[in-house]
Amino acid sequence: MANVVIDIAAEYTGNKAFKQAETATSKLEKSVAKLGKQLAGVFAASKLYAFGKESVKAFAADEKAARSLALALANTGNAFAAIEVEKFIGDLQRVTGVLDDDLRPAFRTLLTATGDVKKSQDALALALDISAGTGRDLGQVSVALSRGFLGQTTALSRLGAGLDKATLKAGDMDVIIGQLTDKFRGQALAAAEGYAGAIAKLTVASNNAKEIIGKDLLDAMQMVAGKDGIGGATTAMEGFATQIGNAIYGIGVLTKAIKSLPGAGFIGDVLNAGTQISGLGLLSRLGASSKARSAGTPAQSPGQRAAIDKANKDAIRLQREQNSLKKIDNDNTARKLVLSGDELALKELEKKFDVERVGLYAALNQSTEGETKMRLLSLIAIHDQNTAMAGMIKKANEAEDAFKQLIEAIRASIRATLDRIAAELSQLQKLTTTGANTPIEQQRAVIREKLNLAMPDISALQNNLRLNGVGINTASSGSPTYIINASGIGDQQIASVVQGAIQDLNRYGNSTTYAGAI
Amino acid sequence: MPATVKGGVELRKALRNFAPELGKETQKEITGVLKPVVKEARGFVTGSPLSNWAREGGKFPVFNASIVKRGISYKTTPSKPNRRGFRALAQIRNRSAAGAIYETAGRRAPSTKPSARPNFAQAMGPLTGSGKERGRLIYKAWENDKGNATKAVLKAIDNAGKTFNRMVGTR
Numbered sequence: 261m262a263n264v265v266i267d268i269a270a271e272y273t274g275n276k277a278f279k280q281a282e283t284a285t286s287k288l289e290k291s292v293a294k295l296g297k298q299l300a301g302v303f304a305a306s307k308l309y310a311f312g313k314e315s316v317k318a319f320a321a322d323e324k325a326a327r328s329l330a331l332a333l334a335n336t337g338n339a340f341a342a343i344e345v346e347k348f349i350g351d352l353q354r355v356t357g358v359l360d361d362d363l364r365p366a367f368r369t370l371l372t373a374t375g376d377v378k379k380s381q382d383a384l385a386l387a388l389d390i391s392a393g394t395g396r397d398l399g400q401v402s403v404a405l406s407r408g409f410l411g412q413t414t415a416l417s418r419l420g421a422g423l424d425k426a427t428l429k430a431g432d433m434d435v436i437i438g439q440l441t442d443k444f445r446g447q448a449l450a451a452a453e454g455y456a457g458a459i460a461k462l463t464v465a466s467n468n469a470k471e472i473i474g475k476d477l478l479d480a481m482q483m484v485a486g487k488d489g490i491g492g493a494t495t496a497m498e499g500f501a502t503q504i505g506n507a508i509y510g511i512g513v514l515t516k517a518i519k520s521l522p523g524a525g526f527i528g529d530v531l532n533a534g535t536q537i538s539g540l541g542l543l544s545r546l547g548a549s550s551k552a553r554s555a556g557t558p559a560q561s562p563g564q565r566a567a568i569d570k571a572n573k574d575a576i577r578l579q580r581e582q583n584s585l586k587k588i589d590n591d592n593t594a595r596k597l598v599l600s601g602d603e604l605a606l607k608e609l610e611k612k613f614d615v616e617r618v619g620l621y622a623a624l625n626q627s628t629e630g631e632t633k634m635r636l637l638s639l640i641a642i643h644d645q646n647t648a649m650a651g652m653i654k655k656a657n658e659a660e661d662a663f664k665q666l667i668e669a670i671r672a673s674i675r676a677t678l679d680r681i682a683a684e685l686s687q688l689q690k691l692t693t694t695g696a697n698t699p700i701e702q703q704r705a706v707i708r709e710k711l712n713l714a715m716p717d718i719s720a721l722q723n724n725l726r727l728n729g730v731g732i733n734t735a736s737s738g739s740p741t742y743i744i745n746a747s748g749i750g751d752q753q754i755a756s757v758v759q760g761a762i763q764d765l766n767r768y769g770n771s772t773t774y775a776g777a778i
Numbered sequence: 779m780p781a782t783v784k785g786g787v788e789l790r791k792a793l794r795n796f797a798p799e800l801g802k803e804t805q806k807e808i809t810g811v812l813k814p815v816v817k818e819a820r821g822f823v824t825g826s827p828l829s830n831w832a833r834e835g836g837k838f839p840v841f842n843a844s845i846v847k848r849g850i851s852y853k854t855t856p857s858k859p860n861r862r863g864f865r866a867l868a869q870i871r872n873r874s875a876a877g878a879i880y881e882t883a884g885r886r887a888p889s890t891k892p893s894a895r896p897n898f899a900q901a902m903g904p905l906t907g908s909g910k911e912r913g914r915l916i917y918k919a920w921e922n923d924k925g926n927a928t929k930a931v932l933k934a935i936d937n938a939g940k941t942f943n944r945m946v947g948t949r
Contacts, residue, residue: 264878264913266920267857267866268812268931271786274863 318467319474325364332368333377341377347569348381353464354562356388356448358398361467366402373406383409385448386440393447394420408433617643634660714768781928786867787856789939797942804938805854808868811930812852815870819919820847827880827902839875849874850916868931872916881913 330342338345349367353360366387370380387401394401396419404415413428416436421443427435611617620643624636634653641649694700765772793801823846826832831841853869872881884899906918920927 264872264881264916265857265866266870266911266916267864268868268870268928269781269783269786269935270864270866271783271856272863273787273859273865 314474316474319471321361322471323475325361329364329368332371336371336375338371338377345377345381347565350562350565352384352388355452356392357452357464358388358391358448359464359467362398366398369399369402369406370409373409383437386437386444388448389444389446390419390421390440391448392451393444396420408436611644614643630660781932782864783867783932783935785939786935787865789935789942790856790867793938793942797945800938800941800945804934807934807937808854808931809852811927811934812854812868812870815916815919815923815927816850816852818922819850819870819872819916822915822918823847823850823877823880828898831876839879841876841880846874846877846880846915849877867935870916870920872913877915881915881917885910885912 326346329345330339333339333342333345345367349360349363352358352363363384367380367384370383370387371377374380374383383405384402387398387405390396390401390405391398401419404419407413407415408431411431413431413436416423417425417428421440423436423439427439617640620636620640624633624640627633627636634656637649638653640646641653691699762772790801793804823843825843826841828841834840850872851870853871854867857866857869859865872878880902883902884905903914905912905914907913907921911917911920
């Protein structure tokens with residue numbers, strides 16, 4: 261944000277930074293005092309702490325040197341040889357008793373000059389011999405050699421290696437190396453044989469142990485620190501070192517006391533076994549297993565390392581062989597595919613000029629019936645040995661059969677339905693046929709009889725009507741015409757006759773009203 | 779360099795706790811002194827000094843006259859201590875980005891920043907004032923005021939202190 265202001269009437273109230281510095285100083289004083297008290301109380305632990313510090317330093321230096329060498333290898337285009345070079349340096353260290361801390365810089369110097377791993381390895385071995393023979397520092401010898409490779413032989417002349425001036429002036433490194441090799445061959449190995457060599461080897465082992473412990477200490481610190489960082493772990497580490505120091509001191513006191521007793525050897529064995537099963541042994545095993553699980557490379561003996569290297573090499577060799585075999589197999593498959601493609605093309609050509617096949621196709625084109633077509637297709641499939649087409653024809657035939665069966669089933673169903681309808685029709689015909697002794701006629705007779713029984717005697721009615729002066733003419737055909745002669749008959753009589761007739765009709769169930777009347 | 783006083787912050791605290799009315803009066807008095815300066819400074823903001831500066835777009839702050847005017851203000855409460863440990867009892871401020879650019883552009887010589895375009899500062903007109911206290915808005919108004927405001931503010935604080943001491947003494 262923009263901050264353009266005019267201050268009016270300012271007052272000095274003291275700098276914030278001063279106050280912060282004061283606070284920080286007082287805190288530091290308190291911390292230092294606390295640390296002093298702790299250090300005064302734990303002198304034994306401070307030794308262990310110092311060893312831990314040295315170990316961490318040794319590991320850090322070793323790792324730095326290894327990284328530097330790896331980078332030098334990568335920069336000279338030899339990154340692939342990093343593992344091999346590390347192994348070479350490890351072997352040299354073990355054989356000559358010269359620390360890898362010295363070997364790595366020397367190798368790096370030589371590699372920078374030569375740019376070749378093999379040449380650098382030979383030169384380093386020679387430098388070790390010269391160093392052992394002349395008593396010069398390995399670094400100095402390697403620098404002289406590297407300058408010689410670059411054309412400057414002055415440093416080589418100062419090594420005291422007895423090289424003649426003519427050779428040095430010529431600057432031919434092959435000749436110079438040849439002379440140096442003749443003079444100093446085996447010096448490094450010889451130096452490693454005696455007591456001095458043994459001490460050097462012990463120093464190497466001690467330094468390696470320091471580096472291993474330093475790495476584990478750093479790993480452990482990282483593990484303890486967690487998200488608070490290394491700073492948060494230092495206090496915990498000091499406390500832990502105090503405890504360990506006290507424990508070691510206690511073990512020392514106990515061992516000394518036991519040694520003074522008769523039969524101490526046996527007790528020592530028991531104690532050793534006890535430590536294996538006690539908390540210390542368990543802790544050691546826990547650490548080892550934890551390290552094995554973690555991503556870091558566990559500490560290995562040279563023998564183990566050699567065995568692992570051998571196993572890795574064998575595995576790589578086997579993998580390469582497998583790969584080459586797979587390649588051959590793939591090539592064969594590709595060739596087969598090409599051949600089969602060519603064969604197919606040839607067959608296609610053959611088909612085009614096959615007279616029998618052409619005839620079959622012509623017949624197929626001309627045929628109109630499905631069955632004939634299928635037969636012709638089957639013949640073509642047999643002729644071409646075309647299994648796919650045969651399968652299709654088979655399926656088509658099966659489908660046709662199934663269709664036929666379906667049609668048959670439908671026909672049978674229709675036939676059965678028609679038969680049932682015919683039977684019902686004949687029954688109906690029987691029922692509706694007229695004539696003597698037919699069911700209809702029989703029914704009619706029954707109805708007629710019932711009607712005769714139900715209807716009154718018409719003649720009696722006529723007579724009755726005549727008696728009363730009423731005549732009914734029934735002679736004419738069709739609808740009966742009733743003529744009533746009502747002369748001499750009164751209205752009451754007519755009404756009573758009609759009333760009686762209506763009552764009779766009603767009594768016999770004959771309606772006197774028309775259909776639909778209410 | 780502003781005039782320094784001693785005990786100003788303490789006086790303010792004392793006024794707030796023991797004589798709030800007097801504190802308010804003092805604030806009003808200081809406000810009355812600073813307001814005309816702010817008003818004059820705002821009067822120097824007319825429009826965009828450069829025709830393209832008022833256009834939107836890009837990361838460079840756009841010159842908007844109303845925003846620049848709003849950014850010019852005064853403050854009568856003590857500020858936070860600066861790096862050297864001084865607290866201002868009153869301030870005149872130019873807080874907008876464009877206002878600050880307009881205020882200070884061209885303070886440095888063009889040669890100190892090769893990529894800077896001297897035309898940019900030259901087009902805005904001359905700076906008023908001396909040393910680091912050169913500008914075109916609040917510094918110009920402050921320069922025109924000829925230190926009267928400072929005197930008045932100091933006098934107001936002094937009077938308040940005296941009055942407070944008298945009040946405390948009479949109690």
